[in-house]
Amino acid sequence: MNIAENYIGATTPSSPKTAYMLRLADNALILGQRLSEMCGHAPEMELDLALTNISLDLIGQAKLLFEHILTLEDLAPNADVLALTRPQDQYTNLLLVAQPNVDFAHIVLRQYLFSTMQKIQYEALLGSSDKTLAAIAEKSLKEIAYHIRFAKSWVLRLGDGTPESSERMADALDCLWRFTGEMFERDNIIEQAEVSGLSTDFTSSYEDWQMEVKDGLAEAGGLVAPEVGQMIMGGHKGQHDEHLGHILSDMQFMQLRHPGLQW
């Protein structure tokens, strides 16, 4: 076990390219960490395996992305430091991925909403000017297909299940839908990613995504997405709610307590 002599931490990306990739990495990392909390706690063993497998896939994606970012910009001495030492406002993940595991309905719905978006987002990277990023996307898309199938089948089963399961699914939808607008939010970083050929525009698929997901929800016992006055955003700017703070205090503990720790 190695521990650094002095404090080491990660710095903020200076190029829009690495900033964009950091968003992708943070989404995968935080949702992966959130799902890992379910290890040993899912309703049954097969679901435990499924959730932790998805968690593993996402953390694997995050690892590849962090390592690739470090080859482009020297933000930290290694991927662990980049992933695990930043202050909360330097994380640029979506608010959705940090939402708590309230119950199984929340978990599978969050996954359904996120993975269906992530598919579109990663497909937009397949022709990327950055060949490594394209390869990471190509590899990840194979796994995302499983995540969607798992999540969708449970949204259907619970939404179209017992009165209690469909009520819980409706509650989860009321709670999580307000975070979906952010997934397709446009800003300077995303525009520059498009201009540089890093990604094609995936945000223009917002309506198609909504149609697809609303169809899925309708099939799930007639679930209807709530009318949301204003979508809640801020993750891309590092403006998070308290939930991310709780994840970070758990996830960052070892690296902050023992800077540069390596097993």
Place this chain on the structure above:
Amino acid sequence: MVAPELEPETSNSILTLLSEVMDPEIPVINIVELGIVRGIEDGSPPNVIITPTYVGCPATDMIHEMIREKLDAHGYDHVEIKNQLSPAWTTEWITKAAHEKLRKYGIDPPGAHTPSCPRCSSTNTRLISEFGSTPCKSLHACKDCLEPFDRFKCH
């Protein structure tokens, strides 16, 4: 320095060594049969090109270490190991010989065939979960012999 030419014999003997490295999670098949060794690239230094099965597969790091150990022990410590993501690994790269080994080990090999019980060959089975004991396997149960079994997912 002029890049040394990688003799075909050298390349072959490296490949032979790699075929002695077994998958840590499925110890009956080696990494060449698994299809993750994509080739040996000439150069200075020469590279062994490998590709991961699943991005988060914890066995990837372990396989890396096992290859390193094997190469070092046989005087190939100058050979480097390079990870290559694209084209993405597919179960179609698992060799036919490995399919039979998987079946004998109790894992239904990947393919378009109806899931079949590796113990009694029955196709009267049900899917328990698309996520099994490792990222590459799904979990099934045989309705005839009643035993659960793993199936290598088509990927």
